[in-house]
Amino acid sequence: MAKKANKAKKINLLIVESPAKAKTIQKYLGNGYGVTASIGHLFDLPRSRLAIDVENNFKPEYITIRGKAKILKEILKEAKKAERIFLASDNDREGEAISYHIRNALLRKFPDMSIMRIVFNEITPTAIQKAVESPMEIDIKKVNAQKARRILDRLVGYKLSPILWKKVKNGLSAGRVQSVALRLICERDREVEAFIPREYWTIEAQLKKGKKAFTAQLVQYRGEKPEISNYEDAQKFIAFFKGKDFRVQEVKEKEKLTRPLAPFTTSKLQQASATRFGYTSRKTMRIAQTLYEGVNIGFERVGLITYIRTDSTRIAQTALDAVRAFIFKNYPGELPEKPNIYAPGKKAQDAHEAIRPTYVEKTPDSVKSSLTPEQFKLYSLIWERFVSSQMSPVKSRIVTIEFLCEQGIFRTSATRILEKGFYKALKLLAPKEKTQTLPSLSKGDIVECTDLAGEQHFTQGPSYYTDASIIKALEEKGIGRPSTYAPIISVLIDRYYVVRKNKKLKATVLGKIINDLLVKTFPEIMDVNFTASVEQKLDRVETNDEPWVQMISEFYMPFHQKVEHVMEHLESIKGVLDEETEYTCEKCGKPMVKKLGRYGFFIACSGFPGCMNSKAVPLADCPRPGCKGKIIAKRKQGSRGKVFYGCTEYPACDFVTYFPPTNVKCPHCGYFLVERSDKKRGDYKVCVNPECDYMHVQEQEEEAKNAG
DNA sequence: CAGTGAGCGAGCTTCCGCTTGACTT
Numbered sequence: 001m002a003k004k005a006n007k008a009k010k011i012n013l014l015i016v017e018s019p020a021k022a023k024t025i026q027k028y029l030g031n032g033y034g035v036t037a038s039i040g041h042l043f044d045l046p047r048s049r050l051a052i053d054v055e056n057n058f059k060p061e062y063i064t065i066r067g068k069a070k071i072l073k074e075i076l077k078e079a080k081k082a083e084r085i086f087l088a089s090d091n092d093r094e095g096e097a098i099s100y101h102i103r104n105a106l107l108r109k110f111p112d113m114s115i116m117r118i119v120f121n122e123i124t125p126t127a128i129q130k131a132v133e134s135p136m137e138i139d140i141k142k143v144n145a146q147k148a149r150r151i152l153d154r155l156v157g158y159k160l161s162p163i164l165w166k167k168v169k170n171g172l173s174a175g176r177v178q179s180v181a182l183r184l185i186c187e188r189d190r191e192v193e194a195f196i197p198r199e200y201w202t203i204e205a206q207l208k209k210g211k212k213a214f215t216a217q218l219v220q221y222r223g224e225k226p227e228i229s230n231y232e233d234a235q236k237f238i239a240f241f242k243g244k245d246f247r248v249q250e251v252k253e254k255e256k257l258t259r260p261l262a263p264f265t266t267s268k269l270q271q272a273s274a275t276r277f278g279y280t281s282r283k284t285m286r287i288a289q290t291l292y293e294g295v296n297i298g299f300e301r302v303g304l305i306t307y308i309r310t311d312s313t314r315i316a317q318t319a320l321d322a323v324r325a326f327i328f329k330n331y332p333g334e335l336p337e338k339p340n341i342y343a344p345g346k347k348a349q350d351a352h353e354a355i356r357p358t359y360v361e362k363t364p365d366s367v368k369s370s371l372t373p374e375q376f377k378l379y380s381l382i383w384e385r386f387v388s389s390q391m392s393p394v395k396s397r398i399v400t401i402e403f404l405c406e407q408g409i410f411r412t413s414a415t416r417i418l419e420k421g422f423y424k425a426l427k428l429l430a431p432k433e434k435t436q437t438l439p440s441l442s443k444g445d446i447v448e449c450t451d452l453a454g455e456q457h458f459t460q461g462p463s464y465y466t467d468a469s470i471i472k473a474l475e476e477k478g479i480g481r482p483s484t485y486a487p488i489i490s491v492l493i494d495r496y497y498v499v500r501k502n503k504k505l506k507a508t509v510l511g512k513i514i515n516d517l518l519v520k521t522f523p524e525i526m527d528v529n530f531t532a533s534v535e536q537k538l539d540r541v542e543t544n545d546e547p548w549v550q551m552i553s554e555f556y557m558p559f560h561q562k563v564e565h566v567m568e569h570l571e572s573i574k575g576v577l578d579e580e581t582e583y584t585c586e587k588c589g590k591p592m593v594k595k596l597g598r599y600g601f602f603i604a605c606s607g608f609p610g611c612m613n614s615k616a617v618p619l620a621d622c623p624r625p626g627c628k629g630k631i632i633a634k635r636k637q638g639s640r641g642k643v644f645y646g647c648t649e650y651p652a653c654d655f656v657t658y659f660p661p662t663n664v665k666c667p668h669c670g671y672f673l674v675e676r677s678d679k680k681r682g683d684y685k686v687c688v689n690p691e692c693d694y695m696h697v698q699e700q701e702e703e704a705k706n707a708g
Numbered sequence: 709c710a711g712t713g714a715g716c717g718a719g720c721t722t723c724c725g726c727t728t729g730a731c732t733t
């Protein structure tokens with residue numbers, strides 16, 4: 001083509017949210033198209049003020065998000081070269097708003113620019129092509145719903161938080177999502193603490209027929225389920241059945257189909273990764289992000305999985321074809337005639353596919369050498385879940401046999417897998433169930449009883465929330481989004497509302513105080529159904545074009561009145577958190593108190609602000625011979641480092657440990673014990689002295705009580 | 709597995725939801 005060298009050919013510009021996505025799409029579209037990424041929202045309310053004019057129809061004031069000016073500039077620069085612009089942000093409420101804001105910015109600079117909105121729900125060449133061929137207008141109803149959501153969250157957060165500053169402590173926060181999450185955790189804590197485990201016993205019979213031994217359990221006695229609550233009663237039963245005949249009364253056979261699970265959504269991935277590997281949601285997302293962005297395999301950089309923040313189990317047709325071909329080739333016989341279909345969740349916005357491998361033929365083992373161990377584990381999880389989701393169900397036979405012994409009925413059962421189905425694709429996810437095998441028996445047969453024993457159990461109460469279970473609960477109630485599940489937990493921990501100990505999330509005293517205050521004063525907002533009712537209203541804005549200002553106004557007027565009332569009348573509980581200590585101030589003689597600061601707890605003079613004396617919380621005596629120092633919590637330089645424990649006499653004394661000290665002295669050497677935990681032993685305490693091997697594992701009963 | 713060292717309270721703090729990096733808060 002004869003063109004001046006300095007006059008570049010005009011292109012079509014596509015704007016998406018994720019840079020990794022931009023790269024992929026660029027490959028699909030090739031020359032003639034430029035693809036650039038906004039990296040999420042570019043415009044938002046400023047953080048420093050409410051920025052909503054409540055007197056004037058809740059008019060929001062938007063600014064360019066700090067740090068995003070460069071990206072906006074880049075987009076405008078690219079736009080200059082473009083003939084047409086396609087706004088291709090995600091196909092959901094937030095995506096629509098992102099497109100809308102970018103469009104406005106573009107029009108300010110290029111009033112005549114041809115700008116169109118396109119949407120696609122999967123990143124495949126055909127889906128992109130189709131989207132480009134059928135451009136649309138921005139859906140202003142969706143934009144309005146997002147705006148209403150944003151404004152409501154700002155109003156709730158920025159009106160409730162100052163109440164906490166005034167009544168409890170500066171710097172605290174409250175919000176539609178975090179406060180309800182906190183409530184769930186507080187209530188669960190209470191249930192766990194209120195639960196009293198009840199002791200009960202089961203009677204197990206060791207039975208034998210020929211060479212085959214198996215166990216059966218007493219399930220009925222004189223027509224009723226036996227209630228055995230202590231050792232003595234268990235012994236009575238054992239004595240009663242000892243030496244008696246066990247005769248087969250009934251043999252039941254049942255076939256069971258186990259269907260594979262749907263491919264991962266974000267929350268399901270976080271849950272599986274937490275239960276399988278013990279990863280926090282944040283860690284899971286960090287690893288998943290690297291798999292999504294791309295890993296060097298040979299000389300190639302390959303994005304191994306699809307987008308990781310999704311609420312959908314849907315997969316692209318091309319992916320379905322690929323996985324079916326893969327199954328046909330590698331697991332012949334396990335390919336169902338028709339694809340397995342998974343219904344999308346009711347609350348799913350469905351902008352993205354499920355999380356799946358981008359290339360199913362890249363099996364975990366084939367890429368193992370290019371991955372870190374953590375990447376490998378997570379990729380295996382995703383790959384196995386995806387491949388198995390399109391395979392045949394597992395068929396198994398459950399045999400249940402009942403034995404009559406005097407007035408007692410003993411039952412045993414065994415499961416045998418007849419057809420392995422999708423289990424064939426599972427390695428990491430393979431079920432660990434071990435099941436006994438039973439001899440073939442028929443009604444009337446008599447078996448030998450070689451032993452009878454009682455087994456002690458305790459009823460299991462509710463469990464503390466974990467990363468996995470709180471996310472599950474929030475998702476079920478429609479609270480939070482895939483991109484916020486991990487940050488929700490982080491914010492509760494950062495604010496000292498919640499602590500995570502051995503994977504368990506427990507509310508702190510501060511968390512409980514905040515929760516009680518909010519539940520008492522704002523029960524509507526603290527209701528777990530609040531978000532659901534907001535969603536319904538947003539839906540009406542989005543689908544029926546109901547006016548968003550009215551929706552916000554109906555919420556705000558009574559809310560605001562209450563805020564004013566609470567601000568004025570609620571009694572301040574500032575200082576309730578300050579704990580008395582045994583220390584007296586060495587500067588002024590007043591007692592010292594333990595307070596919660598920005599970086600954790602510290603000890604300060606109660607004469608503040610008259611006396612500014614303060615010090616760290618001593619956790620234990622320094623064990624170094626001759627050292628009079630105390631062990632205190634410290635952080636690595638640079639704000640957010642990992643906590644460790646060192647001596648107040650540093651640098652004279654360089655004692656250090658990374659495990660939380662207790663003020664319990666080691667009975668062997670006099671050093672203090674530290675808390676540790678691992679999978680095998682659970683919680684335990686060990687001596688910090690590397691030359692001492694003292695270890696204290698928690699007692700059984702104690703654990704049963706705390707297990708919950 | 710090895711790894712390491714202020715401050716903090718009153719003085720401006722806080723939301724939820726999109727996206728990724730990061731020397732400054």
